[in-house]
Amino acid sequence: xxxxxxxxxxxxxxxxxxREKNGDAKPTHIMYKxxxxxxxxxxxxxxxxxxxxxxxxxxxxxxxxxxxxDKGFKFLTEYTKMKGFLAAYDLN
Amino acid sequence: MSTIFMSPDWFLGYxxxxxxxxxxxxLVIALYALKVYRSTNQKLAQYFGYGFLxxxxxxxxxxxxxxxxxxxxxxxxxxxxxxxxxxxxDAIGTYVYMLLMIAGxxxxxxxxxxxxxxxxxxxxxxASIIAIMLSRxxxxxxxxxxxxxxxxxxxxxxxxxxxxKQAITLTVALAFIFLWFGTFHFLISVDHxxxxxxxxxxxxxxYIMILINWYLVKK
Numbered sequence: 001x002x003x004x005x006x007x008x009x010x011x012x013x014x015x016x017x018x019r020e021k022n023g024d025a026k027p028t029h030i031m032y033k034x035x036x037x038x039x040x041x042x043x044x045x046x047x048x049x050x051x052x053x054x055x056x057x058x059x060x061x062x063x064x065x066x067x068x069x070d071k072g073f074k075f076l077t078e079y080t081k082m083k084g085f086l087a088a089y090d091l092n
Numbered sequence: 093m094s095t096i097f098m099s100p101d102w103f104l105g106y107x108x109x110x111x112x113x114x115x116x117x118x119l120v121i122a123l124y125a126l127k128v129y130r131s132t133n134q135k136l137a138q139y140f141g142y143g144f145l146x147x148x149x150x151x152x153x154x155x156x157x158x159x160x161x162x163x164x165x166x167x168x169x170x171x172x173x174x175x176x177x178x179x180x181x182d183a184i185g186t187y188v189y190m191l192l193m194i195a196g197x198x199x200x201x202x203x204x205x206x207x208x209x210x211x212x213x214x215x216x217x218x219a220s221i222i223a224i225m226l227s228r229x230x231x232x233x234x235x236x237x238x239x240x241x242x243x244x245x246x247x248x249x250x251x252x253x254x255x256x257k258q259a260i261t262l263t264v265a266l267a268f269i270f271l272w273f274g275t276f277h278f279l280i281s282v283d284h285x286x287x288x289x290x291x292x293x294x295x296x297x298x299y300i301m302i303l304i305n306w307y308l309v310k311k
Contacts, residue, residue, distance in 0.1 A: 088260040090252040
């Protein structure tokens with residue numbers, strides 16, 4: 001949306017990737033896809049969990065994956081509308 | 093604007109409905125822009141929201157002022173406030189409308205300039221308000237400034253449409269062209285009563301375009 005990605009744009013990128021992966025998004029893949037450091041990834045994952053946009057799953061080897069919640073899907077839909085509004089009035 | 097001097101008799105009351113419609117649409121756009129700002133931190137969305145909020149305030153003042161002129165409430169207000177004549181209420185309403193509307197247009201112009209210097213906004217705002225307040229013909233000055241500002245805003249949205257040819261950018265460009273022509277028409281019109289009606293009808297087309305745009309964005 002702007003030259004420097006803001007927090008919401010980063011969260012949007014992460015959520016879009018998690019949606020694409022259909023419940024099987026691994027932390028390292030999210031980190032590469034969203035171009036984040038490990039520290040930043042942990043911080044963003046915490047925030048997304050706190051906002052209840054994603055849920056965490058652990059397999060028998062304690063490996064973590066993430067999937068979107070209904071709230072996460074709603075956020076993505078609303079964010080797309082907001083991007084449309086910003087584009088319509090050239091507010092980027 | 094000033095109903096006493098400009099509106100034809102047959103249009104009395106319809107203008108209040110038009111202005112209420114403009115007020116509602118402006119308010120919806122303003123509140124959504126501020127919501128977008130809270131979610132995305134886009135500073136331009138915040139200014140855009142304030143611009144439309146001022147525009148909405150201008151329309152509600154104009155609508156109430158016009159309503160008071162037709163209704164008996166005007167005489168009662170004059171008695172309570174000890175005002176010299178009933179046209180004083182209309183004159184105050186007109187002045188407040190002009191100042192709020194020009195402030196809204198200045199903010200929208202500032203958004204279209206994409207300047208990161210707030211001083212630009214304050215210079216434009218103070219110069220516009222002073223020009224209207226000190227003018228011998230405030231209404232003419234108001235329409236002249238509004239026409240210039242709306243021309244630049246419309247131009248900006250036409251450029252945006254040419255860069256990004258979509259229905260959402262086209263409706264915005266058309267809306268601001270209608271608004272500009274509705275204002276510019278005042279400067280060249282001889283019969284201001286006809287202008288008053290045409291200005292409101294063009295405003296209606298403009299806000300219908302903004303409403304269509306809102307539908308396209310939200311669907």
